[in-house]
Amino acid sequence: MIKGKVIPNNLVVFLVVFYTSMGISKYIQVLWFNNHNALFNYSLSYASMAIFGSLSFIISSFINHWSIQKLLRVFLPLYAIGMSLRVFYESPIIAILSGGISGIGASVCLLAIRSWIYYLSDENKEHKEKIISFRYTIMQISLTIATLISGQLIFFINTNNKYIYLLVISAIMLLFLIGMKNIPIRNSVETKKNKKTFKLPTNKSHSIFLYLSVLILGISTSLIEPLIPVLIKNVGYNAAVASIIYTMYGIFKVLSIFLFKFNIFSRNASKTFVTLELTSGIIIIILGFIGIDRILMVVFLMIIGIETAGFFVLKEIMEYDMLPKNELVLYLGIIQSAFLLGDALGSILGASIYTVYGENVLISILGMIIIISGATYHRMYVYMKKQRDFCSSDHGTQT
Template sequence: MAYTFMFFTGMWLSKTVHPLYFNTHDDLVNFGLSYTAMAIAGTTSVFIGRLSDRWGPRAVLIGGTVLYSAGMTLRVVHDSAVVAVASGLVAGVGASSVFIGLRTWTLHNTTEEQRVPIVSRREFMNQAGTALGMGTAGALAAFIGAGDRGYVCVLLLAAGCVLAGLFLIPPGRTSTVSAGRAKAGGAGFATVFREHRGLALGVVGLGFLMGSYASILSPYLPLLLAERGVPVALVGVVLALASVVRLTAAAVAGKYLRERSPLAVFLVSESCCAAATLILALSVSPWLAACALAVRGAFLLGATVSQELLQLNAFPTALAGVLFGLVQSAFLAGDALGGAVGGWLYHQLGSSHTVLIATVLTLANALLVPTFYGRLRRLSETAPERQSAHATS
């Protein structure tokens, strides 16, 4: 999907330059305010999902694209706390809308057989845009001009990339979306928790768990590699290599996943992520740690794609937006908790013990997700049999 490539290119152009620009003016406090406001705004995902069920994913994608571009444009103002908070709030709502819109569009406009290549292709475009944005942001800023000129131009270019995605949003199946909206018209949060309580509570719990262990580990990877003996000058190279490995995995994931069950792929991928994280925790060799991180990137891709396929197959079409919103809000809540606890854990226990905790949480997720979605599948398969037996009795 070309839209995904443009969106993530713009996102990472901006995310890479944003802190550098604010740091140049000693305004990192305002950067922190903007970042926090964006995270808080992301917790509105559950309400955005409700709008997606009512209006359709394309409308949410259009609105989210405009809002995210506007929030990114406000980042050129570095010396105002009010503008920084406004930028984070607007961009946070916009980004959440885009993420939910992409997932609900896939559910509304594809069959189960079509989803594997589409989700894999979207993840590939995500990784390609991320790599391009991160890799060219600094060079672009330097090429355009020294000082504020380069940073401001890149920030505006990033916002323009995202806004240009409006012309690349794919059309939807009008009949399918209209039918979904009609079914969702009278359904609210009470309906979700009354008729799908187990599903809602399960996705909230799993989303919270994944957010927690991700934020305990990911922000501290540069520190972890340095402590394992990787030269500071090469830490960025190792992280870039992990991104390339994940991009390569995304390129071949579609063909591999078409031939295998998402349940099995998730179990193997997430278990291997846990094993790679364990090696990262126990490694005394810098190059073993670097290899473990690169391998982890490939398996993380498999876990990410297969989990989304499990969600797409399990969520009722008319309520998909609400459920994806619940997943995203729970993930961000877990991310906030993990981020707050992570620094304390590293300080109190050291990196090895903290990464061991992340390993245990990853392994728990590897077991709980297949158990949960496997049970949902068994229940859905037995429900028609029970209805048939009841009708003939």
């Protein structure tokens, strides 16, 4: 574990509360809407959140000069408002409004959190890999705990309004974070205050190719993930055993995170990343051609669990090394927007392929996309890192 002086206590508390609140609200909302036969409105809210969240790169261009503290103080309340509107399941309009407000609030808060993490990484370069992977570790643990807590509270609370109470409480939890002290009052890098007009990073070709490569990454992560409970059940496991397997799958992902914290992997993040993606993709394609049964489903989940954990941990380390520091928020906004849009497209594409062609074809296609996305993103990383290093050395010779 990282020493407290490297990861400040206020960041630990912030991440735990933020992701626990997010997890409780997400879990309760789908159950609340399902209880009232309003899953269509839930899907509208989910899609709205993804679409508005994907616009964060536009917002980031206007607030590039804002401090991390200011970003959180403005957009945490906005996220809380969106979450509190989830109590209204009847109206499609309110569902869309709730998703839109939540999408904007959450996406900018996540930009601020990543900027905070990169700020600490700049201050402690010898621990940068551990610091960057720390956020994803806390996120997975907090979301897992949030799901467990939510399920237990629903079971033990005997009141008709328990879902409303939990949705409101999860929103209020975010408000407690607004007054947190010692949040950096400047961004992770010093930037000149530009006019408040929409703009892309200086290198437009980098922006476009980065957006497309991350879009493919987003598709790969969501192509099959939402369907995993259905796939487990379809290979012959009953509902009780299927829920246990799915829970173990989540725990396995959390444990896999710690594997990629070893220096042998984190110090060579780009090489580990492309090796992991290519190897996982090939194995998954083979499993799809063989045909998934009960035993191979467990093998498949293990491969996906390791691939997903390594994907997120290594990807963020790579981004720290390749993104230009003077336009960090702009690039993070582009990455987050592309990933959210890819996530939305992937879930739709995956459901369509599964409905028409079945799970084995879907699994094979997943393996192909993992290979393509991994190779594309690694190539983008090599190119952008060379350009950044060249610009840094060129700047150094002039000063």
